[in-house]
Amino acid sequence: MAAHTNNYPKLHNAMWPGVVGKGAPGAEPFIGLDTLLELTQNAEVDGVKFDGVDLWLADPHISIDSSKDDIKRVTDHIASYGLKVGSFVAPIWGGAGGGSAMGTKEERARFVEQVKKACKIGQWMREMGIRPTGGVRIDSSSGVGDWEKDPVGNTHKIAETFREAGKVAQDHGEYLFAEGEICWGGMQSWKKNVNLLEEVGMPGVVGYQADMAHSMLFTLGYNSEEDRLLPKDYDWKDRAALDAAYKKVADALRLWTYDFHVAQNDGTVFGSGDHEKTGRHVQATDPNGKLDIAKHAGYWLRDDAGALTKKIRHLSWDGCMFPNAVMTQQQTWNDVLGAMLKVRDAHGWVE
Incomplete structure (x- = not known):
């Protein structure tokens, strides 16, 4: 059995792949x-297990309109599995009760x-002792085509x-991170992510969520040919x-990165259900x-000099739009945990 001495970042599994695109x-x-x-x-x-989970605050998992009593029941239930809670996905899209970040005033x-x-909900869970780390994930809730009608405005x-x-x-002791994807x-x-975050101008409060699969697609210029870094005839x-x-992508965004998804990508795009095409997640x-x-x-986890930043307190695995047959196989999650453990072995620390 290998010795895995690092205990940070904590290792979390994301719950939203059971909902996204389904x-x-x-x-x-x-x-x-x-x-x-x-x-x-x-x-x-x-002998190593997951430390916690990251949650989707929407039905059918956890309603965004949950009461404090509802959250206490959910908290107790998750704790019964020996798991902590980390980051949330806020349902900010129009179809989920939110609206476009560049839309009407309403x-x-x-x-x-x-x-x-x-x-x-995050504040409640911190008070209940189950949520030692994690912020809230957002995006622009807007399509690329609509944005292109007036990029500056x-x-x-x-x-x-x-x-x-x-x-x-x-006001709630939380922070936000926007997940940059080719579909937003x-x-x-x-x-464009750097430009947006600089314009927001709230370092430490509004930052970036780096997903390894999505951020790799930036190098190929999908939906933004002018920002392509690899040639069209690139040989893998x-x-x-x-x-x-x-x-270069990581160097530009690392300063703003407050949440990190370990993931794998095969260099293609994929959409499922009502989710737009974005970077395809594949198995570890x-x-x-x-x-x-x-x-x-x-x-992402080390600075330009190769030193650990120790900013990321927990890693999450994102398997969005995996087929259900894959997601319900225990071996899938053993493989995922093994991949995340290698990341922590290489870039983790002890507290």
């Missing part, structure tokens, strides 16, 4: 929270209100909305070119995976 007409059904908690609890590699107000509800609106949401987060307007490239056998491009052991997970994670 439940819509023509899509696979939702996977219940209890099923995902059981699979997480049962995963084990060399839509933007609904966006901020959803963030407020999520922050309140729409980015300005998104930044204003994020600032208002950031003030709400501060104003956030579809590494440069040229590992040095990928390393250099991916490090997929032979077509383009990332060296442990190596490339270090681009």
Whole structure:
């Protein structure tokens, strides 16, 4: 049995892959929270288990309109699996009760209100002792095509909305991180994410969520050809070119990165159900995976000099839009845990 001495960052499994891209007409059904908690609890590699879970604050998992009593019941239930809670996904999209961050005054107000509800739940869970780390995930809740109609004006609106949401987060002792993906307007490239966060101007309060699979797609210029870093005829056998491009993305966004998803990507895009096409997540052991997970994670978890930043207190695995047949196999989560453990072995520390 290998010796795994590091105990930070903590290792979390994300619950939202049981919901994202599922439940819509023509899509696979939702996977219940209890099923995902059981699979997480049962995963084990060399005697190491998951420390916690990151949550989706939306039905059918946990309602964003939950009362404090509702949250106490959920908290006790999750604790019964021996798990802590970390980051949240706030349901800020129009179809989930929110609205576009660059939309009408009413839509933007609904966006901020959803963030407020999520922050309140976060505050309750901290008070209940189950949530030692983690903030709230957001995005622009806007499509790339709509954003392109007025790039400057729409980015300005998104930044204003994020600032208002950031003030709400501060009031509740929380912080926000926007997940840059090629499908979100104003956030579809590494440069656009930097520009947006600089315009928001709330370091320490509103930052970036780096997902290894999504951020790798930035190097290929999907939905933002002008920000492409690898040539159109790029040969995946040229590992040095990928390393250099991916490090440039991480260097630009690392300062703003407050949440981190370990993930694998095969260099393609994929959508499921009502979710727009974005970077495809593939299994940790997929032979077509383009990332060296442990190596490339270090681009985010270490600074330019190679020193650990220790900013990221827990790692999460994101398997969004995995087929249900894959997600309900215990081996999937053992493999995921094994990949995350390699990241912690390489870039973790002891407290």
